[in-house]
Amino acid sequence: MGLLDRFGSPRRRFAQLALRVARHTPGVERAVYRADDFAIAIHRTGADGPAHLYLSNVFRETADATTAERRERLERLIRLMSPMPEEDWATVRGKLRPVLRPVTFGAAGPAGMRPPLSRPAMPYLRELVVIDTPDAMAYVLPDRIEDWGVEVAEVFAVARENLSAIARRHLERPWRDGPVVSLLDDGDGYYTSLLLEPGWLAEVGERMGGPVLAFAPDNNTLLLTSLPDQGADQLYAAVERVFGEAVRYLSPVGYVAGPDGRAVPYTPPPGHPHHVPVRRAAAVLALTEYSNQTDWLSDQYTKAGVEVHVGNLVAIEPPGGGPAETIATWTEGVSTLLPRADTVAFARTGGGVDFRVPWSVAEQHAGLEPEPLLAPVRYRVDAWPPAPVLAGLREHALD
Secondary structure, three states: OOHHHHHOOHHHHHHHHHHHHHHOOOOEEEEEEEHHHOEEEEEEOOOOOOEEEEOHHHHHHOOOOOHHHHHHHHHHHHHHOOOOOOOOHHHHHHHEEEEEEEOOOOOOOOOOOOOOOEEEEEOOEEEEEEEEOOOOEEEOOHHHHHHHOOOHHHHHHHHHHHHHHHHHHHHOOOOOOOOEEEEEOOOOOOOHHHHHOOOHHHHHHHHHOOOEEEEEEEOOEEEEEEOOOOOHHHHHHHHHHHHHHOOOEOOOOEEEEOOOOOEEEOOOOOOOOOHHHHHHHHHHHHHHHHHHHHHHHHHHHHHHOOOOEEOOOEEEOOOOOOOOEEEEEEEOOOOEEEEOOOEEEEEEOOOEEEEEEEHHHHHHHHOOOEOOOOOOOEEEEOOOOOHHHHHHHHOOOOO
């Protein structure tokens, strides 16, 4: 046992364990620890490039496990990272499934890494496609689509067709009476994916006797409850706790069947009894995703020597229990990537906030345009707007 094993930090000791496990796995030519990413780059025989085992999730999930249990978990993960069989399109199409993931999922990684195939699904969530097998699932990468010789739209369409069959089976299950139905996925249910099936939530509502509110706080949990008359505060608080403690979190937001049958965020109007907890859930999800993006982008720009401030999204909850409000700060003279927010605060360097306006006002008057390829979306600003525009903005200043 080396000095690093005996006296290193818990993260470093865990990385050393993962490195030893990887190097002793059949088919692995070499493995390298990437400290900046807290990841192991695994080079397999015959592979074009390394696969990366990111350690943060498994490190947290096994925090209370023994060394033997951690080793077993790492061995299983590395085995699952073996290349999927090179199947042709006719063989693989029946194995495709759509999954929901946070918008920042798969964004962080080594320079040049191609993220998994995805498309927007709902605010701060994206739809990805996986290949389902008895022992594992693999995210579909753009290279696989090129090998199959099909269009991206067809891959998503086939995955949705396969989901429809799963959704029908779930609708045929017995629907017990009770305030909450909990669907806990063992890896085969694709329960949270059911939010992508048009009409599914509406049909669940028919079986449960009225409109249904659905929550997916983590990848494997779908909670369904009749839209409550009372107690929404406690319900949302409980879901937020699960979301906050989840290693593979998804969303604290509640979803309902929209007018066209598709699942959409539940957005009761101001003054509605549910408005305050709903606004808080939306703010928590936005803060989580923008925080993840801020950390990664800041690190990338620092490494590249790019001088731009990656603005933080902040949120406030008024005293007395008013709805949460997200705020982006546009600082005079500072090149900034603004996150999208409820309001924009115009601040002077070292002088505090001058005034604040609704986002829609800033977007319209200042002509804000989203930067390409960033999710969640950001807007590049290099200076305050010209004086006439600034004066017009001040006319819409909030209290």
